[in-house]
Amino acid sequence: MSLILITHNLRLAFSTCERIYVLYAGSLLEVGDAAAVERQPYHPYTLGLLLSEPPADIRVPRLVAIRGSVPQAADVVGRCGFADRCDWAKQICRAGKPPLVARDIGRLTACVRQDEIQCELDALRTAALCAAPATPRRDETEGALVRIDALVKTFDGPRGHPICAVKHVSLRIMPGESVGLVGESGSGKTTLGRCLVGLETPTAGDIRIDGIAAADFGAMAKADRARVRRTIQMIFQDPYSTLNPRHSVGQALSEALRASAGAASASTPERIAALLADVGLSAAYATRRPASLSGGERQRVAIARALAVKPAILVCDEPVSALDVSVQAQVLNLFKRLQAEHGLSYLFITHDLAVVRQIAERIYVLYLGEIVEEGPTERVIDDPQHPYTRRLVESIPRSANQHAP
Ligand SMILES: Nc1ncnc2c1ncn2[C@@H]1O[C@H](COP(=O)(O)OP(=O)(O)OP(=O)(O)O)[C@@H](O)[C@H]1O
Ligand code: SF4
Ligand SMILES: [Mg+2]
Structure with missing residues (x-):
């Protein structure tokens, strides 16, 4: 039986599914094999989602959130819908709607600047995987609130x-x-x-x-x-x-x-x-x-x-x-x-x-x-x-x- 799982739970999606479609303001921004997308996202929005997800195995000092919120599809016609929240946005991103194009076998992305910015995306993805120190423990129980x-x-x-x-x-x-x-x-x-x-x-x-x-x-x-x-x-x-x-x-x-x-x-x-x-x-x-x-x-x-x-x-x-x-x-x-x-x-x-x-x-x-x-x-x-x-x-x-x- 085939399964299509619709969710905002990334852990569930990446651990259950073989292929991932990332949807944003009514448009597909990235498509690809789940393992590949998880390891190396090609679209800034996918990277933002992956960085936002709290890691299950370590405590990080601060979670990385995507600023702002998802716009209405009607408000972002004719331009990259993610541009207002994207750190890499340039004039070209607002000149037209970036099409979803193949970059690799089975990998598609709707970012016009993907080639130029992939190194930076990779660096952020890798940095996010560096472990943070554990929080100090407290042993005292006197004076409990x-x-x-x-x-x-x-x-x-x-x-x-x-x-x-x-x-x-x-x-x-x-x-x-x-x-x-x-x-x-x-x-x-x-x-x-x-x-x-x-x-x-x-x-x-x-x-x-x-x-x-x-x-x-x-x-x-x-x-x-x-x-x-x-x-x-x-x-x-x-x-x-x-x-x-x-x-x-x-x-x-x-x-x-x-x-x-x-x-x-x-x-x-x-x-x-x-x-x-x-x-x-x-x-x-x-x-x-x-x-x-x-x-x-x-x-x-x-x-x-x-x-x-x-x-x-x-x-x-x-x-x-x-x-x-x-x-x-x-x-x-x-x-x-x-x-x-x-x-x-x-x-x-x-x-x-x-x-x-x-x-x-x-x-x-x-x-x-x-x-x-x-x-x-x-x-x-x-x-x-x-x-x-x-x-x-x-x-x-x-x-x-x-x-x-
Ligand atoms: N007002 C109530 N009347 C009867 N049974 C109740 C009432 N409130 C809770 N229960 C029962 O008490 C048990 C514990 O419920 P509770 O809502 O505290 O669980 P929970 O851990 O918060 O669950 P969840 O993760 O689903 O929110 C359950 O079996 C529930 O059916
Ligand atoms: S097209 Fe431009 S604004 Fe949209 S995700 Fe790519 S870099 Fe960011
Ligand atoms: Mg409850």
């Missing part, structure tokens, strides 16, 4: 059978630390995250956030609840579902600013502009509505809204899994920058070990609601001890950016 002890959460299942989503989970997050929570679908990751921010009430166990008992939001004193809500914020996979479609970006942010300070005067155009700038958006975005934003822009707005209350920790539930690799790289870089600038802590929930390696210093592996392994990210992924973690690591599709040992 978040302490979860023996947390249990059960739901009522069909015919009165309880579903135990989280079973006796204990976890620590230090100030400024980025912690990954990984596990397959249904392992209880989201349930744990929702318990932390008070969207679910645990069945048993203890949660302390910045020293405040926060297992049962309903039973907390008002001042404590307000403090915990300012300390911890959640980012979801689908920002669209959390933004009011009738509110402009500015209204959403001003609402969050008001909630944080409890006073109408807290929200000024300058503060909204500063929040937008923090997530890499211009002040002009304040008048836009969520429906007119791209997925990456919406996620930036959701992050800006969470930052309005100046939180100490963000719980991020699959925040980049709906984004294509280049936008994913931009948003992951944003998370890294915000952590460095604001000293934020993260609980980064994901099923993608390559993503978690880029962002987390330490990870917890959740299996059927229980933590089966915990440790520094490199150690857990490179030398998994628990059979389930081993299976999880083995199931990562081979990376398009896999590094030679």
Whole structure:
């Protein structure tokens, strides 16, 4: 049987398919044998995609993102559709639409300057494969910002059978630390995250956030609840579902600013502009509505809204899994920058070990609601001890950016 796989997941594409077609703004930019394209892309856009993909086997200091976003096909008629984002663009690239032409047996590219720039593309591809030093490990657990002890959460299942989503989970997050929570679908990751921010009430166990008992939001004193809500914020996979479609970006942010300070005067155009700038958006975005934003822009707005209350920790539930690799790289870089600038802590929930390696210093592996392994990210992924973690690591599709040992 033949298979055509349509995806933005490069690891899946390159590990599953024999031939790759790279589509951009409605046009094919590159076609070729998967192994050859992966080793030596001929089109700057393909190179950009490959560089954006987080390597599964090493942690890099910064992911390389393609600047800007994909244009509408109708806006780039009669010129190279990638020209506005391409570092090699020249007049000739805008003089007409570069045709898709054969450069080698089975290799086609729609870049008019491919011959001239191939050496530079090759150099960048090779440089990206140089390993970066591992992050230092932290051993201390005193002074944790978040302490979860023996947390249990059960739901009522069909015919009165309880579903135990989280079973006796204990976890620590230090100030400024980025912690990954990984596990397959249904392992209880989201349930744990929702318990932390008070969207679910645990069945048993203890949660302390910045020293405040926060297992049962309903039973907390008002001042404590307000403090915990300012300390911890959640980012979801689908920002669209959390933004009011009738509110402009500015209204959403001003609402969050008001909630944080409890006073109408807290929200000024300058503060909204500063929040937008923090997530890499211009002040002009304040008048836009969520429906007119791209997925990456919406996620930036959701992050800006969470930052309005100046939180100490963000719980991020699959925040980049709906984004294509280049936008994913931009948003992951944003998370890294915000952590460095604001000293934020993260609980980064994901099923993608390559993503978690880029962002987390330490990870917890959740299996059927229980933590089966915990440790520094490199150690857990490179030398998994628990059979389930081993299976999880083995199931990562081979990376398009896999590094030679
Ligand atoms: N409100 C609910 N009522 C009943 N069962 C629930 C509820 N929420 C979650 N569950 C069950 O709890 C278990 C854990 O779900 P959870 O959403 O936490 O998993 P997850 O690890 O986040 O999965 P995914 O990777 O697919 O997002 C699942 O078996 C799920 O069906
Ligand atoms: S044709 Fe020009 S703008 Fe388009 S990819 Fe090639 S160098 Fe870049
Ligand atoms: Mg989930």
